[in-house]
């Protein structure tokens with residue numbers, strides 16, 4: 001999971017994207033499937049699990065805390081859980097790699113168990129704020145010793161019984177919401193999270209599927225989510241739908257490269273995740289949904305995407321929570337649109353795997369795209385559909401979404417773009433380059 005040497009890559013235009021690929025399992029759902037199955041009593045089976053490094057970090061941590069997790073030859077993951085309250089003291093530190101979701105959700109889980117865990121991560125993760133989960137979990141009684149600034153490495157000393165709380169989220173974050181709900185699983189009484197702005201709801205959907213007593217109420221204050229503690233989870237057979245965040249790279253690539261016409265199969269279309277489809281359609285993207293269906297309790301469809309002339313928009317700030325990981329690739333779409341796209345209200349981008357506003361501004365400017373950085377977003381003046389200049393070396397900053405977004409930019413550049421390190425792509429999309437080859441006629 002550590003990458004001793006950076007892997008640079010030169011990306012050149014490859015012509016139109018054609019054909020069809022299936023997008024791999026959703027990262028958010030994959031993390032949760034492993035965690036909840038590890039807390040059920042009995043055997044769960046997970047089909048379509050994302051086998052990216054972030055999810056494998058979750059699997060390793062759940063094993064270290066007592067769950068039995070195995071991958072069968074047919075690709076199905078089989079999990080024997082320890083039961084809520086049954087997590088064991090791990091023998092060594094939990095190595096979280098690059099994964100914020102693993103770290104924050106597991107900090108929640110550990111907080112209400114009588115165990116002590118040390119969390120470590122790579123240079124990117126060690127720079128990300130954990131105060132947002134330390135605050136509520138400390139209110140529940142966990143004793144958390146963090147590095148300066150509320151960062152990793154940190155140690156969580158859980159408490160049993162923990163104290164149920166009612167907590168209003170100060171930032172729109174599904175990770176903070178989920179950390180509190182997971183702590184609430186083994187806490188007597190009712191733990192309540194109020195989210196003024198709705199964020200991805202996979203925890204709520206899946207905990208309910210595993211048999212937890214969870215209620216969601218829409219109120220004037222926002223969504224009020226309550227979980228009854230000392231829960232018993234029942235093992236499940238889970239099918240993980242494809243990741244809309246991974247599909248976004250193809251939606252943009254096919255939209256900007258003339259002559260493209262592709263089908264991206266198996267795209268999860270949970271309403272809390274599809275801001276990018278809405279934003280691209282506002283820009284004039286040609287995206288049609290084929291064969292809408294339900295997979296694992298989530299709406300799924302295949303998406304046909306054809307090249308289209310994109311027009312700049314003001315990205316509605318209220319789309320931010322439903323497309324928070326897609327801004328880097330949206331900035332690339334904007335670089336090919338006619339006019340100046342303005343995105344604001346996305347301050348959270350500054351605390352992801354990299355500062356995604358500054359990193360993308362520097363990368364796009366190096367490729368000849370005019371950008372203006374704001375505290376909470378960016379303005380990008382596009383090429384009006386023509387190739388951008390490219391011809392630059394850009395830094396991915398240990399950030400998979402930056403690396404993949406700049407690959408997409410390279411597909412529409414006049415001169416090659418060199419990405420200094422594409423190894424982070426393996427955290428969320430290990431078969432990304434295979435799919436790129438398939439869509440550009442190089443065979444899968």
Ligand SMILES: O=C(O)C1=C[C@@H](OP(=O)(O)O)[C@@H](O)[C@H](O)C1
Pocket residue numbers: 027028029101172173174175176178200324325348
């Ligand atoms: O709950 C999750 O699975 C995630 C929530 C989001 O983070 P925040 O909760 O920090 O917004 C998102 O950026 C991340 O990729 C996955």
Ligand SMILES: C=C(OP(=O)(O)O)C(=O)O
Pocket residue numbers: 054098099100101102325352353401428
């Ligand atoms: C922000 C992301 O993930 P995480 O917070 O889990 O590192 C992401 O995948 O874009």
